[in-house]
Amino acid sequence: MALLNNVELKWCKCGANAGTKYMSEEKIWSVDAICSKKQSADWVKKQHAQKERTDKETGKPVIKLTKACIKRDGKPAQPIKCIDTFGNDIDPLIIGNGSMANVQYMEVPYDVGGNKGVKAILTAIQVTKLEEYAGNNGMEFDIQGQPEVALEEDEVF
Helix, strand or coil: EEEEHHHHHHEEEEECCCCCCCCCCCEEEEEEEEEEHHHHHHHCCCCCCCCCCCCCCCCCCEEEEEEEEEECCCCCCCEEEEECCCCCCCCHHHHHCCCCCEEEEEEEEEEECEEEEEEEEEEEEEEEEECCCCCCHCCCCCCCCCCCCCCCCHHHH
C-alpha cells in the first residue's frame, strides 16, 4: 500500500454516491486529490498516469483515484474505508470539497496491448480536516411561508 499525504479532496464519491466510468455503466468509487507539484510529478514518474493534470477551477495539480464497485468476477468489491485521525469511521457522503486527507492506494502493474503502467487503486481515506458536505442546504431561493386559508362555513337556508 502507498499513501498520498496531506491532499485536498474534491468530488468524493466513495459511498452510495458512486459514479460511473467514462462512457460506461460500470459503477466506480472515486476522489480527486488536489496535490503539490512534486506529488503530481512523482505520480507520473511512477507510471500512475501518462501526464500531469490540473484542476479546471483552481489550476492546481490534481490526481484522480478510482476503484471499481464490482470486481471482475462479478462480486462486490470491498468499499472504500473512510476514517478520521482517531481511526473512527466517517460516512463518505459527508466528505465535502476542501476536506484535507491522507489517501491510501494499492499499486497494481499492468501490460495491456503494449500499454504499460502501474494502476493506483483507491483503498482508504483518512480525513484530517473535514469540510462537511451539506447537500442542498445551501439553496439561495427566497422561501416564503404558506398563507393561512380560512375555511368558509356553509350557510344553511
